[in-house]
Amino acid sequence: MNINVKDKVAIVTGASKGIGASMAQQLAASGAKVIVSSRKQESVDEVVAAIKSKGFEATAIACHVGEEQARQHLINETVRIYGRVDILINNAAINPVHAGIARADEALFDKVMDVNVKSCLILSNLCFPIMKEQGSGSIIHIASVEGMRPSLGLGVYSISKAALIMLAKSQAKEWSKYGIRVNAICPGLIKTKFSQALWENDAMLKQYENHLPARRIAEPDELAGLALFLASDASSFCTGGVYTADGGHMIAG
Helix, strand or coil, X not given: CCXXXXXXXXXXXXXXXHHHHHHHHHHHHCCCEEEECCCCHHHHHHHHHHHHHCCCCEEECCCCXXXXXXXXXXXXXXXXXXXXXXEEEECCCCCCCCECHHHCCHHHHHHHXXXXXXXXHHHHHHHHHHHHHHCCXXXXXXXXXXXXXXCCCXXXXXXXXXXXXXXXXXXXXXXXXXXXXXXXXXECCECCHXXXXXXXXXXXXXXXXXXXXXXXXXXXXXHHHHHHHHHCHHHCCCCCCEEEECCCHHHCC
């Protein structure tokens, strides 16, 4: 079966840069009608302009995934414009502090969980009746290897990503009977602005690369192919799966 998403409607959150932008661009290049979403309108406008300049279809809709009205607006506008939702990629995430769990106060914990987990649950729930009526849909949560193997200083972020992995499994167990597949992608260290503090530190980067079997970190485009596969009918029997793209991080000593 060919990997294609021609004429499918895809929403990608956190798509103004990095992994999200790469996934949006790959989906559009493969024939999808892509909703490019992130907090700032001007940022998503730039990504959409780049996609359209190559002759592909995309629409920019700003959305702060931590805000209820913004989430509802994103789904309502997508349905108003395209009449359906076939693919939801929950990519937006935050990690506002690099510190031990003992330094995480209630406000920090709530903020991380609201954006990294709660928003994914609510956006999925908003798409659920649409996809159920269609009898098909693919939801992809962008989790992290941190949700499977935590690093020092990333405790709350790791907790949120572990919860996101379980959300994918729970949704898959409940929703697959309706033709809605749910999977999680767990990236390792990717060269994005989100992880800039790690890869800009030469000593830290060298130590991390030496730890990896692949001996390097990834570029954002290297995640796009896996997302495209899980979004397409080529992965029609894949649901409840957790897929790593980590250069061998999870098998390293």
